[in-house]
Amino acid sequence: MTPERVRIDQWLWAARFAKTRALANEAAGGGRVKINGATAKPSREVLVGDTVEVVTGPVRKTVVVREVVRRRVSAAVAATLYEETPESIAAREEAAAVRRLAEPLRFEGGGRPTKRDRRRFEAEREARRSRDLE
Known part of the structure; x- marks a missing residue:
């Protein structure tokens, strides 16, 4: 049923x-x-x-x-x-x-990212994520 x-x-x-x-x-x-x-x-x-x-x-x-x-x-x-x-x-x-055409999200550099790099990377990821949800 x-x-x-x-x-x-x-x-x-x-x-x-x-x-x-x-x-x-x-x-x-x-x-x-x-x-x-x-x-x-x-x-x-x-x-x-x-x-x-x-x-x-x-x-x-x-x-x-x-x-x-x-x-x-x-x-x-x-x-x-x-x-x-x-x-x-x-x-x-x-x-x-x-x-598929977008540039992949990854850190380009050697070793651990600096605090500035990490913040910029996270801001780009959030912007891309919010753009995808719209």
Whole structure:
């Protein structure tokens, strides 16, 4: 028997967006999950037909829920639980192309970076990360 509604953290874990239930809970609680455009808390319930936006690192996926389950399922079955929107697929491919062309983030130099170098490196990484999330 399939439930009508299930907690978003359970669904994210079951649909394999997160490796553990705790990570799914943290993602939902940290504002990286939206349901129908509204930021979701871990206890928010998801229904069939809801639009879920999940941000994992530089990747932002927008999916439509096709089925809700409480238990974790195989990767093949998990892929049938949702359908990614065409806009989301296009945006992900475009972002991946930009990341491939971008200069890699790494310290060029010998030995340990100075405090100034480390701060500049971290500022560049944060700027790139925030640009990827927009």
